[in-house]
Amino acid sequence: MTNEAKTNQEETTQQDTQEEVVEEVFAEEVEEDTTTEGSTNELTAKLEESENKYLRLRADFDNYRRRVQLDEEANKKFRAQSLVTDLLTSLDNFERALQVETENEQTQSLLQGMEMVYRGIQDALKREGVEEIDAQGAAFDPHLHQAVMQESTPDAEPNTVTAVFQKGYKLHDRVIRPAMVKVNE
Known part of the structure; x- marks a missing residue:
């Protein structure tokens, strides 16, 4: 090659x-x-x-x-709810005490002082957002009212509140105690 x-x-x-x-x-x-x-x-x-x-x-x-x-x-x-719930019984007692009729001048001045304290408590509760439930003559609402009696009255509308035995209260639209009421059938 x-x-x-x-x-x-x-x-x-x-x-x-x-x-x-x-x-x-x-x-x-x-x-x-x-x-x-x-x-x-x-x-x-x-x-x-x-x-x-x-x-x-x-x-x-x-x-x-x-x-x-x-x-x-x-x-x-709702921080004040438990305090308000505890105060409601005392508030009811205040209202009952203020309804006492008296002619004695000393007792009347004592009642005036109690009224001032009562209004002060009510104002403080309102500032915290507590409202009274308006029940008298209102339509029965099981969320707001607790029916303890029923009656049949022709003067009132059916299923309306005819009497309030104990006031109910709300705290910022939350019911903390329903009103105890009598309802027309």
């Missing part, structure tokens, strides 16, 4: 080898691309899942914060 033939043969062998190397490298790159795409898809799915978990956790926390805030507002609004 001549030098030229040897050189041609070597060049052909080198070209074949280069083509094989290029094909192998290309095949490896294709494999790497598919594995990279697979891991990218997995990472994207994990990222989306983490984002969803974060959003749910954030929404839960916001709901919790709102609930706590509403509870705090309700506690502030």
